Amino acid sequence: MSAWTPDARIALYYAPPAASAWWHAGSEWLGRDAETGEFMEPPVVPALGQPVASLTVAPRRYGWHGTLVPPFHIAEGYNTEHVVLAAKEWAKRIAPFKAPLQAADLGRFVALRAAQSEHDGAIRDIAASALHALASLRARPSPEDTEKRLAPHLTPRQRALLLEWGYPYVLDEFRFHMTLSDSIDSEAQRTAIRTLWQARSEALGPLPFHGAALFVQAHRDAPFSLWQRLPFADAGARA
Numbered sequence: 001m002s003a004w005t006p007d008a009r010i011a012l013y014y015a016p017p018a019a020s021a022w023w024h025a026g027s028e029w030l031g032r033d034a035e036t037g038e039f040m041e042p043p044v045v046p047a048l049g050q051p052v053a054s055l056t057v058a059p060r061r062y063g064w065h066g067t068l069v070p071p072f073h074i075a076e077g078y079n080t081e082h083v084v085l086a087a088k089e090w091a092k093r094i095a096p097f098k099a100p101l102q103a104a105d106l107g108r109f110v111a112l113r114a115a116q117s118e119h120d121g122a123i124r125d126i127a128a129s130a131l132h133a134l135a136s137l138r139a140r141p142s143p144e145d146t147e148k149r150l151a152p153h154l155t156p157r158q159r160a161l162l163l164e165w166g167y168p169y170v171l172d173e174f175r176f177h178m179t180l181s182d183s184i185d186s187e188a189q190r191t192a193i194r195t196l197w198q199a200r201s202e203a204l205g206p207l208p209f210h211g212a213a214l215f216v217q218a219h220r221d222a223p224f225s226l227w228q229r230l231p232f233a234d235a236g237a238r239a
Contacts, residue, residue: 005218005219007073007219007220008073008216008217008218008219009071009072009073009216009217010071010072010073010074010080010083010214010215010216010217010227011067011069011070011071011072011214011215011216011217011224012068012069012087012130012134012212012213012214012215012230013063013065013066013067013068013069013212013213013214013215014065014066014067014068014123014176014178014209014212014213015034015035015063015064015065015066015211015212015213015215015226015229016064016207016208017208017210017211018035018229020208021204022204022207022208023035023064025200025204026064026178027040027063027064028040028041028042028043029042029043029052029056029064029180030042030056030059030060030063030064031052031053031056031060032060032063032223034062034063034064034065034215034223034224034225034226035225035226037225042056045192045193045196047188047189047192048189048192048193049189055181055182055184055189055193056180056181056182057182058179058182059179059180059181059182060223061223061224062179062215062223062224063215063223063224063225063226064178065178065213065215065224066123066176066177066178067127067176067177068126068127068130068131068212069127069130069131069134069138070166070167070170071215071217071224072134072138072139072141072166073138073139074137074138074139075136075137075138075139075140076139078136078137082137083134083137083214084214084228086133086134086137087130087133087134087212087214087228087230088230089133090129090130090133090134090230091211091212091230091231091232091233092232092233093129093233094126094129094212094232094233095232095233095234096208096209096210096211096232096233096234097119097122097209098205098206098207098208098209099114099115099116099119099122099123099206099207099209100114100115100116100119100201100205100206100207101113101114101115101178101201101206101207102114102115102198102201103180103193103194103195103196103197103198103201104194105190105194106175106177106179107183108183108184108185108190109179109180109181109182109183109184110179110180110181110184110190110193110194110197111177111178111179111180111181112177112178112180112197112201112207113175113176113177114176120175120176123176123209124172124174124175124176126209127170127174127176128170128171128174130212131165131170131171138166140166141166145166146162146163146166149162149166149167149168150162154168157172157173158173161173180193180197181193209232210231210232211229211230211231211232212229212230212232213226213227213228213229213230214226214227214228214230215227
């Protein structure tokens with residue numbers, strides 16, 4: 001990972017267990033292992049008509065993950081040790097579970113979502129608890145960052161969440177997803193990715209929610225790297 005700068009950001013993400021088939025499959029698809037920094041050769045998908053890597057530029061930068069707490073700067077008076085301690089204490093309170101996933105369109109993006117509403121709700125609750133656990137450590141977003149996210153399509157509730165938390169899709173507006181693509185205009189390409197990943201997720205089996213991870217972006221131009229894994233309560237016994 002690159003040397004940290006004052007502009008470094010931290011995020012709390014879900015990440016599949018290290019060395020698991022889920023971690024390898026997603027990292028390979030994006031072309032980068034965010035934990036080791038290794039670049040990987042994505043699979044060839046003839047139905048796409050172009051290299052997978054050309055359709056996964058943004059998610060490759062963030063690494064294979066599902067957002068729980070979106071990227072933030074550390075508040076004045078705190079440091080990374082405070083964040084790690086708070087995150088570890090939070091993780092100890094979360095019970096591991098498994099959730100089947102399904103491939104779906106999110107606007108013009110393709111992502112994996114929880115296949116069952118009960119799991120979607122459980123992950124939403126986990127994300128809310130994480131957001132509150134780290135709330136005092138998060139610097140308030142700058143006016144410039146807030147302005148960038150003030151899109152016309154946001155609902156009044158989403159705008160309020162953006163102003164409060166720096167991100168419009170938290171708490172009751174949170175929807176767990178693991179992004180598989182950039183924004184793609186071609187419906188045929190989105191269908192090809194959905195079809196491939198629906199079959200792949202069924203073959204891989206339910207996604208193991210055995211822990212989360214702190215990801216770090218050393219500076220604004222750097223990719224996110226998996227920095228610290230955070231096992232959930234008794235996750236080792238269930239792995």
